[in-house]
Amino acid sequence: xxxxxxxxxxxxxxxxxxxxxxxQNTLPVLGNILIRSEGKKVYFAATNLEISxxxxxxxxxKNEGAITVPSKILTSYASLLDKNEDIELAVSAGTTLxxxxxxxxxxxxxxxxxxxxAITRVEGxxxxxxxxxxxxxxxxxxxxxxxxxxxxxxxxxxxxxALQKELRMAATDSYRLSEKILHLEKEVVxxxxxxxxxAVFEADRLAAxxxxxxxxxxxxxxxxxxxxxxLTSRLIEGQFPDYQQIIPKKxxxxxxxxxxxxxxxxxxxxxxxxxxxxxxxxxFLNDGTLTVSTDATEIGEEKTTIAVKLDxxxxxxxxxxxxxxxxxxxxxxxxxIRMKLEGKMNxxxxxxxxxxxxIHLIMPLKM
Numbered sequence: 001x002x003x004x005x006x007x008x009x010x011x012x013x014x015x016x017x018x019x020x021x022x023x024q025n026t027l028p029v030l031g032n033i034l035i036r037s038e039g040k041k042v043y044f045a046a047t048n049l050e051i052s053x054x055x056x057x058x059x060x061x062k063n064e065g066a067i068t069v070p071s072k073i074l075t076s077y078a079s080l081l082d083k084n085e086d087i088e089l090a091v092s093a094g095t096t097l098x099x100x101x102x103x104x105x106x107x108x109x110x111x112x113x114x115x116x117x118a119i120t121r122v123e124g125x126x127x128x129x130x131x132x133x134x135x136x137x138x139x140x141x142x143x144x145x146x147x148x149x150x151x152x153x154x155x156x157x158x159x160x161x162a163l164q165k166e167l168r169m170a171a172t173d174s175y176r177l178s179e180k181i182l183h184l185e186k187e188v189v190x191x192x193x194x195x196x197x198x199a200v201f202e203a204d205r206l207a208a209x210x211x212x213x214x215x216x217x218x219x220x221x222x223x224x225x226x227x228x229x230x231l232t233s234r235l236i237e238g239q240f241p242d243y244q245q246i247i248p249k250k251x252x253x254x255x256x257x258x259x260x261x262x263x264x265x266x267x268x269x270x271x272x273x274x275x276x277x278x279x280x281x282x283x284f285l286n287d288g289t290l291t292v293s294t295d296a297t298e299i300g301e302e303k304t305t306i307a308v309k310l311d312x313x314x315x316x317x318x319x320x321x322x323x324x325x326x327x328x329x330x331x332x333x334x335x336x337i338r339m340k341l342e343g344k345m346n347x348x349x350x351x352x353x354x355x356x357x358x359i360h361l362i363m364p365l366k367m
Contacts, residue, residue, distance in 0.1 A: 001065025002090040003037045007081045007101075009057040010089075013044045014075045016055050016229055019202055021071040022048035032068035033075075034116045035089065035097075037061045042089075045119050046071060051199050052119045053206075055229040066113035067091045073108055122232055125218035128162055129185040132210035132226070138169050138180040139204040141330045141358055146197040147173035154238040157194035160217070164188065170243060171197065174363075176323050177243055177347075178330070181357040185212075194240050195222050199233035206231060247361065248349060251340035253284050253315035255308045256353055259337050263328045265292040265304040270321040272302050279365055280321040282348075284341070285314050294321075315341045317348055318365040324350075327360045 017033055025031045025048070034045040040061060045054040074097075081087060081101055088100040097108045143158055150156045150173065159170040164187050170179040203224040207213045214225040217235075224231040266280065273280050275297035283291040288310050293303040327350050331337055340349040347361040 001035070001037045001067060002061075002063040002088070003042050004060040004062070004086050004088055005042055005057065007078065007083055007085050007087050009059070010087055011075070011078045011081075013042070013055050013057050014071070014078055016206070017044045017046040017053045018071045018075055019205065020046040020048055020051050020053040020231075029068055029111045029115045030117075031070055031072075032111055032116070033071045034066065034068050034113060036066035036113065037064050037089075039064075045116075047117055047119060049117065050196065051202060051231060051233045053202070053229065053231050054119060063090075065091055067095065067097055067110045068113055068116050069097050069108050069110040077106065077108070119232065120221075121230070122216045122218055122221050122223035125216050126162065126188050126191045127186075128160075128167060128188060128191075128215040128217070130167070130182060130213050130215065131185070132207045132213050134182055135213050136204050136207050138182055139200055140332070141360075142169045142171050142178040142180050143197050143200050143204075144171075144326055144330060145173060145176050145178040145360070146171035148197050153236055154194060154240055157196050157236040157240075158200045159192070159194050159240040160215075161192040162188050163190045170240070172241060172243060174241075175320070176327075176363065177246070177361040178327070179243070179359050191217055192240075193217050193222060194236040194238065196233055196236060199224075199231065203231055246347065247359065248340070248342045248346055251312065251342050251349070253310065253312040253341040255284055255290065255310050255339050255341075256336050257290065257308050257339060258306070259328060259331065259334055261306045262290075262292075262337065263325065265306055266321055266324050266328070268304060269294050269302045270325065272297050272300050273321045275299055278320045278322045279318055280324070281316065281318050281367070283314075283316045284308065284310060286310070315343070316367070317341055317344045318367050319348055319362050320365060323362050327362070330360070331358075 036043045041056045042059040043056045085101045090098045099106050147155045161168045165184045167182045206226045210226045216223040273294040290308045334352045336353045338353045350360045
């Protein structure tokens, strides 16, 4: 292999695929990036056997070939080369990568490309075409509710259910639930799967600034395609919880709350709630006020009252303050939020005041 490539293209490609490299590998080759030259392009790939990321860029290919090189060493070295230089990459002695620029020359020991795990491209299946910005917004509103290291693997993923031109994304850790409804650019048949939350977060990073993202789903794999870069992941086996049955169908109290004032009140209360497992009480009163408080703890207590627009009767509920802050953070760009309550033993339903494409449930705590 012998190629000429710009420093910027090399470094950008390395940064993209290195996200799939795990720091804890039983196989040394999994700490490496596969570099392959073919035609007029250089292809880069990395995998941790759970997810794989591959990308390519234009280059002057003098000799085709392939090698794997340690991700951290190569990426660190490439970042220290002159941005305006062209870099020559060449394989010597079978498993050594020689890197030449106008002012430097180095050699990095690698591993033969045939020892790198095969990365199978996802073909066929169901393709979901989404607006890149809307996809990223949905990930931020849903994925945080998953439990990445759950003892129940199905809860460490994000549920995707597509039908016709609608996609529902949902995640839950059994204490809270987020659901977002998105519009698909093209109609699809009824399809559902559970994608590991880490793969969803990596797809979110890849989609930064992209106009469109294409998600291809087959029997046991999913592939996210963004601007020539592909992220492939296994799917999580099992049945996602039938969450629709726990979404309250009615409410006794509906409140419109200024998001900023509410968030500040919860943050103040959470300072003291940390001593009480984040236990926070919300009391909605007929005089149009919401009292946010925590019981007295060893370090103190807090009670804040803010004005709200109330529809329905008075109500009281105890919630985890961290969970409330998480959903408020997910509702970026919203000035007001809506909270619906049925009773102190039923989930609180939180969402924006406009639109019905997002809901978040938080299970109540004992009073």
